[in-house]
Amino acid sequence: MVTLQQIAFQAGCSLATVSRVLKGQGPVSGEMVRRVRRAAAELGYRSPPPAGAGARHRPVVGVLVPSVTNPVFAASLAGIQHRMQAAKHGVLIAQSNYDPALEAPSVAALLEQRPTGLILTLCNAETSGALSAALPPTILLNNRPVPRFPAAVTVDNHRAGYEITRHVLAHGHRLILFVSGHFASSDRARLRYQGYCAAMEEAGHQPLPAMEIPFLDGYEHLDLSGVVVGRRPTAIIASNDLLAVGVIAALRREGLAVPGDVSVAGFDGIAIGRLMSPSLTTMAMPDGDMGIAAAAMLLDIAQHASACRHLCLDHRLYSGETVRMLN
Template structure:
């Protein structure tokens, strides 16, 4: 049986350092963490067990998402669970409800279960200093990488924002409004709006201030009467598909038609968008693929001491029937 001392010798460090790395009980440099985990993997080291009298339990990973009810995260979760099932890991799930303050408590609860690693979709990875300073191997899902979290699986949301805006511009739209959840609750939405601004600036069109509403609820009662009167948009881009469907319902409550009176587009490519009539125009993000990739990357980092990586997945514009071509209007 491989001992801690053998792992320490292979890694070229002290027994205390090996203990801190494997038990996550103290600060250790990222380079030393990788050395110790690589040595443990190469030697086939496995902990002898928990405290006396405790039963050996199945390893688990922790997953934090903003909302369990959003089909985007449901698709990612399904892929994560399938990948972890094959690897013999359980999956613990927590949600933040798009609230940065709740993220801290949710991650702390996951850490109480001593997970092998974490997969996190946070509100804004750039402002996650409040999270515990000592974390197991961690992969961001949907968020772009940061200095603290270099391991990430995401799409290029800024480019996706440019692409959908350019699609509307190419169809003759000039007054385009961006409707979003609060930007401090989603760096994905912030980047998509930045892409909208890029495309509008490049076309020398007026950039309209984004309308920000809560992500969690209110879609079914969304009132756009004042905003439609103020901006008179010919098209609206919503920061995700669920919100886009809420925007379509709000437009119809005003006695208007989509796309005859106002065009609508979204992001994510959820299945329900293909079932509506007309089908939703959207930017399709491969959420299931992203979940599987994040799970595989986490296992590589945790079990094989692979260095953190940034994996960027491709998005695809999916034209539907909710965008009107205004170029032939007289």
């Protein structure tokens, strides 16, 4: 059995430092964390199971997502689980319900199970209280990296917002409204809106203020009556595909056709958008591949002390049928 003393000798540090690194508690420099983890990996060290777990204990990773019912995060979770099953790891899942205040206690609950590492999708990685604690190897999924946690798997949401707005502009639309979940609940939505603003300004048009609604219960109760009368947009870009479906339903309740009266576009590329008629114009995201990549990166860092890196995967436009060309 590999001892902590052996790891300390290999890493060239004190026993107390090894203990802090392996427990994820207390101040330790990033360089020393990498040295200890590398020494532990080279010696074949495995953390002891929690009290009472016995020989049946299986290593696990903890995953935090905003919602397990959103197809985007379900696809990422499937990718994570697929990769972790191959590595004989279990997957523990927590959800924040798009509430920043729930992130820290959710992560604390995951840490009670002594996971090999964490994969976190946060409302805003720059302000999240979940990152203030001492954490095991951690990958940010869908969030840009932050100085303390430079390992991340993302897409360029700002660029995606810019490109889909350019697509709508190319169809002759000028009054384009951006409908989104609250930006405080999703830095992804905020970045997509900023991309929309950049494209509108580049084209010489004034961006409209975003219409923000709750992520969890705003979709089916969306009321666009005031928007239709007041702003009269010819196109609406929704911050995700589920919201785009809600926008289409709300427009139909107002007696408007899509895309005959108002064009609609979204983000994510979920299956329901391709199956509906007319098919949804959207910016497709590689959610399943992102989950696989995050899981593989976490295992590399936790087991082989690999360097942290930021992996940005490609998005692609699915033109669909819900954006029409204006005369």
